[in-house]
Amino acid sequence: MxxxxxxxxxxxxxxxxxxxxLDSAATSQKPKNVIASSRVxxxxxxxxxxxxxxxxAVNATKVYEDCRRAVAKFLNAKNATQIIxxxxxxxASNLVAYSYGLDNLHxxxxxVLSIMEHHSSxxxxxxxxxxxxxxxxxMYTxxxxxxxxxxxDSKITKNTKIVVISSISNVLGAINNVDYITKVAHKVGAVVIADxxxxxxxSPFDVTKLDVDFALFSAHKMYGPQGIGVLYGKQHLLEKMSPFLMGGDMIEYVTEQTTTFAPLPNKFEAGTQNVAGAYGLKSAIEFIQNVGYKYISEYENNLGEYLYNQLKALPFVDVYAxxxxxxxxxxxxxxxxxxxxxxxxxxxNSKGVCVRSGNHCAQPLVSYLKLDSTLRASIAIYNNSQDVDKLISALTETYNKFKKYIKE
Ligand SMILES: Cc1ncc(COP(=O)(O)O)c(C=O)c1O
Incomplete structure (x- = not known):
């Protein structure tokens, strides 16, 4: 095939x-327009x-705010001020924990978290x-x-104030039902943070339709540059939250002893920002829109199936998906x-195959699975069946070379 x-x-x-x-879950490779965006x-x-x-300077501010609007549109947020x-x-996760969690938990x-969460959550x-x-x-798998x-249903109770859920596990690749979890959480008045x-x-993520309270991601896993990420929040929650980092540009007025804070989004953006990074993120969004989520999901579903089936066909491999x-x-x-x-x-690696190994910054999950590490292959729009074939033959060669040492 x-x-x-x-x-x-x-x-x-x-x-x-x-x-x-085959390590796009760690960071994706960058398309030409994203690489060029930094120079531009x-x-x-x-x-x-x-x-x-x-x-x-006025124009740089305009460019930066254009990037924010592009992210808001991409996520279908009502206002650009909801994008930090x-x-x-x-x-972004620490921002919510310190600015929302500290003031609202008792x-x-x-x-409530899923056991699949990344250490950052x-x-x-x-x-x-x-x-x-x-x-x-x-919540366990x-x-x-x-x-x-x-x-x-059994873990989210009347005592639950915050639910954290990743849309896709970075270890298992499992797709979580964010829509259902959000509905259950909202019934008991809890806020939902979607990673x-x-x-x-x-795949697209519509913050308004799914009604999550916060959503967060890094640009570098979606073809964008490293060093820029996004927090989306509901306006009324962000407005009530106190700032996370203090310093220049997030203030309204500073006296010797006190400070009042700038309105959203500046309240949460202290210091000089990664404007080139935001510009790169906008270019990554343009790349995704140019390819189209429909095409991406059809292509990746097909290739993902091929990867899964080829791995499952290896009798000496255990697959955790x-x-x-x-x-x-x-x-x-x-x-x-x-x-x-x-x-x-x-x-x-010596056979030209790049995969991640270890606990994938998800030690509680890996322990829960009674493992200490796994290999992880992850695909993106640039991968093809030859990449998968290379992985499969490299695994087969590795096994054949070392099988005499393996204790059954
Ligand atoms: C599901 C998930 N959440 C959060 C992160 C953290 O991303 P970053 O290291 O860019 O902050 C990762 C990174 O692997 C991830 O896979």
């Missing part, structure tokens, strides 16, 4: 390479935003729960790596039984 990507040539780093880059910004628009009275630029998903309250809430006396609770409705870092390159096709994405974890994931990843 041959599945060929017509978009690969847009990605200079891999266009002509013989390597199989610095050669045409560079100045500090919200500060200078001269034309160049951060440095990544991790900072002893007896519960924060776990560690900040551990800290906030410790400070406020709230309790952290987890079934033996098929899925979150079942009865687990969601859409792993889905936004692959939902068997139900509808709940599965192009992120798949697996192991060669009896060989450590790091060893396999190093051998794959």
């Amino acid at each position: 041959k599945i060929d990507s017509k978009w690969r040539e847009y990605f200079p780093l891999i266009a002509k390479s013989n390597s199989a880059y 910004f610095y050669t045409k628009y560079n100045a500090n935003t919200n500060r200078g009275a001269y034309d160049l 630029f951060t440095k990544n998903a991790t900072e 002893a007896g309250d519960e924060v 776990i560690v900040p809430w551990q800290k906030i729960c410790k400070v406020t006396g709230a309790t952290l609770k987890y 079934n033996s098929n790596y899925e979150l079942e409705k009865h687990e969601i 859409i870092s792993q889905s936004i390159a692959h 939902p068997s139900n096709k509808c709940n599965r994405s192009g992120v798949i974890s697996f192991n060669i039984r009896g060989i450590h994931a790091h060893d396999v990843a190093s051998i794959l």
Whole structure:
């Protein structure tokens, strides 16, 4: 079976390479227009935003605010002021934890997370729960790596104040039912934080339709540059929240002893911003819109199925992904039984195959699965069936070479 990507040539780093880059869940490769955007910004628009009275600075501010509007439209947010630029998903998660969690949680309250969450959605809430006396609770997957409705229903209770859920697990590739979880959470008055870092390159996320209270992601996993991320929040919640970082440009008025804060979104954007990064993110959005989510999902579903089926066909490999096709994405974890994931990843590297190995910043999940690490292959629009074939033959060669040492 041959599945060929017509978009690969847009990605200079891999266009002509013989390597199989299968680590887009860690960071995606960048298309030409995103790479060019940095040069365009610095050669045409560079100045500090919200500060200078001269034309160049005014224009830089306009460019930055255009980027914010582009993100708002992309997510279908009602207002651009609901979009806060951060440095990544991790900072966005910390922003909500410190600015919303600290002021709104009390002893007896519960924060409910799925066991699939990335450390960036776990560690900040551990800290906030410790400070406020709230309790952290987890929703666990079934033996098929899925979150079942009865687990969601039983964990979200009248004590739940915050629910954190990733749209796609960065380890299992499981697609979570954000819509259902949000409805259950809202019934008990809890706010929902959706971590859409792993889905936004692959499927649209409509914050208004899904009615989540917060959504966050990093640009670098959706073909954009590193160093820029997004927090979306409902206007009334963001307005009530206190700032996370203090400093220049997030203030209204500062006296020797006190400060009043700027309106949204500046209240949450202290200091000089990554405007070139925002411009790169806008270019990444344009790239995705140019390809089209419909095309992306059809192409990736097809290639994802090929990847899953080829891995499942290897008798010496354990695959950790939902068997139900509808709940599965192009992120798949697996192991060669009896060989450590790091060893396999190093051998794959020597054969020109780039996959991630380890706990994927999701140690609670990996422990829950009674594993200590996995290999993870993840695809994007530039991958093709040859990449998958390379992975499969490299795994087969690795197994054949080492099988005599494997203890059954
Ligand atoms: C689901 C998920 N959330 C959050 C993050 C954190 O992203 P970043 O390191 O860009 O902040 C990752 C990164 O792997 C992720 O996969």
